Amino acid sequence: MARRSTNTGAEATAPPSDGTSAPTRRAPYSDNPEVGTRGLRTQQRILDAALQVFGESGYERSTLDRIGQLAGCSRVSIYQYFSGKDDVFRHLAGQVARQMRASAEALAPLTGDADGWAALRAWVIRYSDIHARYEAVFRAFGAASQSDANLAGGSARAGERNLAVFQSKLATTTLPPRQLEPVVALLMAGVTRTLDTASILGAALPDVYTRDRVADAVADVVHRSLFGVRPEVNARPRNNEPAPSLRIGATFTTLFERTGELEREATQPGRRALASLLQVGQDVIVGRGYHGTRVDDVVAAAGVSHGAFYRYFENKDELVQVIAVRSLRAVSEALAEVPPAGDRTALRRWLRHYNALHAAEGAMIRVWVEAVDDPMRDDRAAIFDWGRRQLARLLRDRGFGDIAVDSLVLLAVLEAFGSQEREPVEVDAAVHVVEHGFLGLEG
Numbered sequence: 001m002a003r004r005s006t007n008t009g010a011e012a013t014a015p016p017s018d019g020t021s022a023p024t025r026r027a028p029y030s031d032n033p034e035v036g037t038r039g040l041r042t043q044q045r046i047l048d049a050a051l052q053v054f055g056e057s058g059y060e061r062s063t064l065d066r067i068g069q070l071a072g073c074s075r076v077s078i079y080q081y082f083s084g085k086d087d088v089f090r091h092l093a094g095q096v097a098r099q100m101r102a103s104a105e106a107l108a109p110l111t112g113d114a115d116g117w118a119a120l121r122a123w124v125i126r127y128s129d130i131h132a133r134y135e136a137v138f139r140a141f142g143a144a145s146q147s148d149a150n151l152a153g154g155s156a157r158a159g160e161r162n163l164a165v166f167q168s169k170l171a172t173t174t175l176p177p178r179q180l181e182p183v184v185a186l187l188m189a190g191v192t193r194t195l196d197t198a199s200i201l202g203a204a205l206p207d208v209y210t211r212d213r214v215a216d217a218v219a220d221v222v223h224r225s226l227f228g229v230r231p232e233v234n235a236r237p238r239n240n241e242p243a244p245s246l247r248i249g250a251t252f253t254t255l256f257e258r259t260g261e262l263e264r265e266a267t268q269p270g271r272r273a274l275a276s277l278l279q280v281g282q283d284v285i286v287g288r289g290y291h292g293t294r295v296d297d298v299v300a301a302a303g304v305s306h307g308a309f310y311r312y313f314e315n316k317d318e319l320v321q322v323i324a325v326r327s328l329r330a331v332s333e334a335l336a337e338v339p340p341a342g343d344r345t346a347l348r349r350w351l352r353h354y355n356a357l358h359a360a361e362g363a364m365i366r367v368w369v370e371a372v373d374d375p376m377r378d379d380r381a382a383i384f385d386w387g388r389r390q391l392a393r394l395l396r397d398r399g400f401g402d403i404a405v406d407s408l409v410l411l412a413v414l415e416a417f418g419s420q421e422r423e424p425v426e427v428d429a430a431v432h433v434v435e436h437g438f439l440g441l442e443g
Contacts, residue, residue, distance in 0.1 A: 055136030324368035358418025
């Protein structure tokens with residue numbers, strides 16, 4: 001299998017120049033395409049409005065009309081500077097890419113001592129600031145890149161450049177060359193996911209998941225992964241205070257129960273139609289996308305009648321909801337099966353299983369979250385907290401560090417690891433990060 005390009009999140013870029021050339025108006029809107037000070041302000045006002053709209057509505061549901069309304073300009077004005085919604089998003093992603101590159105280049109040498117840890121933490125703080133400013137871009141990037149090959153390609157190139165810059169800052173490391181790149185790539189992707197998750201949990205528990213506490217934990221994990229446990233540097237005294245637990249609400253609990261009832265009914269005699277709909281629904285929805293999927297497509301693939309479909313589901317949305325919850329539950333059950341610390345064979349086997357399952361089910365969850373109006377809005381933090389608490393069990397016998405927040409970072413790293421199918425060397429990298437970065441094992 002060919003080596004995958006490194007894409008660590010929303011590190012997308014504009015055209016090959018990285019968007020550093022002077023912006024111009026698009027023909028045929030002006031005989032003088034050069035953008036002056038006033039035009040630059042207008043262009044940035046449109047981008048600022050778009051950032052807000054993407055944050056409120058996601059990529060698929062955002063419109064130029066809404067962006068223009070917030071920016072105080074017409075669609076015609078937007079088209080003077082951008083060819084469409086995808087172009088607007090590309091420019092925002094380009095801003096992220098340039099700031100991420102500058103942040104990586106500002107890294108001081110990465111060493112195994114306190115200075116190296118401080119350099120990592122400063123980089124995490126800069127990354128956190130970029131993420132906070134452009135959180136909507138990070139959240140909407142997956143959906144945007146699915147329909148924009150240029151965006152996806154630019155992201156891969158930006159990720160590779162940042163990875164190379166980061167590695168160039170390593171003054172020393174005990175990692176062999178073959179393992180260095182996949183370890184660093186996983187850590188960088190994990191940082192992005194950590195900031196996403198910390199933002200969600202921080203909104204629910206702002207006094208627990210503070211910016212500084214998260215930055216300390218991320219710097220500790222990355223430093224231990226690269227240099228091993230250093231008691232005076234990256235393995236601070238253990239914080240035994242657990243984070244408060246968040247409870248999943250009644251609406252989502254009911255949805256889980258409804259999904260379970262349908263699954264049990266599908267196993268009963270005479271319920272072939274329901275079983276077929278549940279079996280093929282995910283392939284159809286992921287393959288065609290939410291907006292491209294019709295009930296006609298689902299019943300045709302399942303080989304059942306429309307009447308059979310409407311016997312169990314009121315509409316397409318209800319089917320999507322049930323299929324997505326099945327995927328979410330499958331990933332959650334796999335997460336809860338994490339083996340105890342110290343059993344390396346079991347850990348490797350579990351990581352391979354988790355990766356295969358998450359890669360298969362994650363696409364369905366992403367379709368649901370992006371297409372539907374934030375279906376987990378009220379329970380998102382509690383769902384992530386449940387996963388974090390499952391992983392905290394893996395770290396509970398560790399004699400150092402901040403287990404409450406380190407378990408959040410571990411959840412984020414595993415989310416990044418499970419986002420696509422991994423090659424054996426990438427599985428090895430995940431084993432290394434879990435053992436060294438989180439468990440503090442040596443050898």
